[in-house]
Amino acid sequence: MADESQVDKLNSEENAYLVINSQIFPLQRITTNIGRKLENDLVIQDALVSRLHAQIRYEEGQFVLYDMESTGGTFVNNKKVEHCVLYSGDIVCLANMPLMFINDGPSMTNKSEKPTGKLLD
Numbered sequence: 823m824a825d826e827s828q829v830d831k832l833n834s835e836e837n838a839y840l841v842i843n844s845q846i847f848p849l850q851r852i853t854t855n856i857g858r859k860l861e862n863d864l865v866i867q868d869a870l871v872s873r874l875h876a877q878i879r880y881e882e883g884q885f886v887l888y889d890m891e892s893t894g895g896t897f898v899n900n901k902k903v904e905h906c907v908l909y910s911g912d913i914v915c916l917a918n919m920p921l922m923f924i925n926d927g928p929s930m931t932n933k934s935e936k937p938t939g940k941l942l943d
Contacts, residue, residue: 836927854878870894870917
């Protein structure tokens with residue numbers, strides 16, 4: 823039987839991150855819990871951030887942000903959301919705390935090449 827911690831791990835080729843102030847937090851799990859509680863994968867010590875504020879889930883080759891009924895709200899590019907697909911460069915705000923989502927994994931490259939074509943060397 824597979825180790826539970828291995829089941830929740832992302833494919834090692836996916837390179838997605840959250841940038842918070844000057845810190846980089848790699849998204850390495852299929853589900854990443856974000857909030858004030860110490861049990862979360864990403865702990866944010868801000869009184870306006872809920873104990874379990876949001877989740878980022880890797881679903882069908884894309885990262886999806888879910889608000890977990892937070893009191894301060896979850897915003898992507900200044901728009902309040904309950905859930906939404908994240909794209910590289912999106913600014914996520916949990917209450918007043920801004921984070922930048924960065925994705926430079928193969929799934930992001932493949933999606934961008936379909937509408938635009940490959941870059942020339």
